Amino acid sequence: MNLELSEEQSAVRQLAKDFVAREIAPHVVEWDRAENVDRSIVKKLGALGFLGLTIPEEYGGSGGDHLAYCLVTEELGRGDSSVRGIVSVSLGLVAKTIAHWGTEEQKRQYLPGLTSGELIGCFGLTEPGTGSDAGNLTTRAVREGDDYVINGSKMFITNGTWADVVLLFARSTDAPGHMGISAFLVPTDTPGLTRTTIHGKLGLRGQATAELNFEDVRVPASAMMAPEGKGFSVAMSALAKGRMSVAAGCVGIAQAALDCALKYAGEREQFGKTIAHHQLVQELITDISVDVDAARLLTWRVADLIDRGKPFVTEASTAKLFASEAAVRAANNALQVFGGYGFIDEYPAGKLLRDARVMTLYEGTSQIQKLVIGRALTGVSAF
Ligand code: FAD
Numbered sequence: 001m002n003l004e005l006s007e008e009q010s011a012v013r014q015l016a017k018d019f020v021a022r023e024i025a026p027h028v029v030e031w032d033r034a035e036n037v038d039r040s041i042v043k044k045l046g047a048l049g050f051l052g053l054t055i056p057e058e059y060g061g062s063g064g065d066h067l068a069y070c071l072v073t074e075e076l077g078r079g080d081s082s083v084r085g086i087v088s089v090s091l092g093l094v095a096k097t098i099a100h101w102g103t104e105e106q107k108r109q110y111l112p113g114l115t116s117g118e119l120i121g122c123f124g125l126t127e128p129g130t131g132s133d134a135g136n137l138t139t140r141a142v143r144e145g146d147d148y149v150i151n152g153s154k155m156f157i158t159n160g161t162w163a164d165v166v167l168l169f170a171r172s173t174d175a176p177g178h179m180g181i182s183a184f185l186v187p188t189d190t191p192g193l194t195r196t197t198i199h200g201k202l203g204l205r206g207q208a209t210a211e212l213n214f215e216d217v218r219v220p221a222s223a224m225m226a227p228e229g230k231g232f233s234v235a236m237s238a239l240a241k242g243r244m245s246v247a248a249g250c251v252g253i254a255q256a257a258l259d260c261a262l263k264y265a266g267e268r269e270q271f272g273k274t275i276a277h278h279q280l281v282q283e284l285i286t287d288i289s290v291d292v293d294a295a296r297l298l299t300w301r302v303a304d305l306i307d308r309g310k311p312f313v314t315e316a317s318t319a320k321l322f323a324s325e326a327a328v329r330a331a332n333n334a335l336q337v338f339g340g341y342g343f344i345d346e347y348p349a350g351k352l353l354r355d356a357r358v359m360t361l362y363e364g365t366s367q368i369q370k371l372v373i374g375r376a377l378t379g380v381s382a383f
Contacts, residue, residue: 001304012064013071019048020079028080032351035199037082037206039162046117051091055099060112066303070248077252081355082206084249089158090114092245094121094167097238098185101226106185110165122163124154124212125235132368135179135232139214141170148172148184148224150217160210161197163188169231181231184223192217203354240313241306242363243320247299250323253356254292257334260348261285264338275337284333291326298322314376321369324359331356
């Protein structure tokens with residue numbers, strides 16, 4: 001693996017850094033306190049091509065490889081995880097999945113809008129009763145003539161309140177030989193679909209997370225993506241690549257933790273010298289730095305494998321598991337460097353810790369990642 005970035009990769013990383021400094025950093029505290037990112041950020045992300053990375057240009061995408069996608073995701077995560085999540089879901093889980101599994105008609109209908117930021121996508125897998133055990137979902141799509149009629153509900157859906165289209169997973173058949181789950185693209189203005197914003201989150205407070213309810217939601221059969229019954233494969237393949245994106249966001253959090261801890265340690269004085277002079281403060285900072293490096297290398301390895309067409313599922317779980325736990329450790333260590341000031345939101349460490357915490361929970365908890373890795377190592381499924 002070549003660890004040297006190409007000119008194109010360096011340029012896109014710099015573009016993202018500048019964007020974060022200009023459009024995100026000045027608003028982070030305000031958005032977090034108001035529990036609302038300014039929605040106009042989505043079209044700005046689209047205008048720079050950040051919502052079209054890895055998507056072919058013929059569908060409005062901006063091309064680029066998965067390492068470029070990781071670099072942008074890392075920078076956005078360094079700025080604000082709520083904004084980073086918009087991209088990880090609308091591009092990472094929805095547009096990329098449509099590009100891979102969608103029909104030509106679905107690609108033409110949705111990809112130009114999703115990549116420009118005209119449309120926002122959300123990913124509807126989790127339900128109130130099924131999280132880790134997603135294969136047991138109960139939302140039902142029943143065939144009626146040329147339509148499917150959908151009933152059920154989805155929980156914790158990132159971008160849920162804002163989204164124009166939901167990539168929905170529902171049980172559509174009891175035919176033997178597969179899990180009976182199919183994937184549908186459902187416009188969110190379809191009658192019978194209602195959304196309730198979830199308030200009071202510990203982190204990612206600026207993000208529009210919602211519960212979605214489907215009551216006799218009627219969609220044409222052409223809304224189905226991939227063959228009937230293949231929905232669980234669609235979801236798992238989306239999440240495998242999604243885990244790389246989450247890991248890259250975690251690298252961004254850990255890097256932000258390192259940046260702010262280093263700066264503060266060089267300014268704050270105790271015992272007649274800056275706290276950077278104290279060995280135990282250096283230990284906190286060193287631990288953050290080691291976590292940043294290790295998480296970044298594991299994440300880049302996944303991008304490299306995907307770009308070379310190699311298997312990457314176990315490596316993506318490894319990167320997601322390590323990077324999410326590392327981001328929590330790094331943010332917590334940074335908070336310690338800030339002392340009491342770390343506990344108030346005028347300083348960045350507390351928000352980094354709150355935002356990092358969910359990374360060990362979504363797109364498969366740390367326990368689920370361990371079961372994925374354990375299955376690959378032992379050949380035994382412990383699910
Ligand atoms: P549960 O599955 O009930 O797990 C509870 C605990 O049991 C966890 O510690 C878990 O690790 C453990 N556990 C469960 N099964 C096992 C096992 N077999 N072995 C060992 N331990 C086990 N979902 C979407 O579909 N789309 C989204 O956009 C989305 N965004 C989210 C955004 C936020 C802010 C949050 C909080 C969640 C989001 N989710 C989303 C849902 C997320 O993926 C789930 O919360 C996650 O998969 C865990 O499911 P659960 O919360 O039901 O926990």
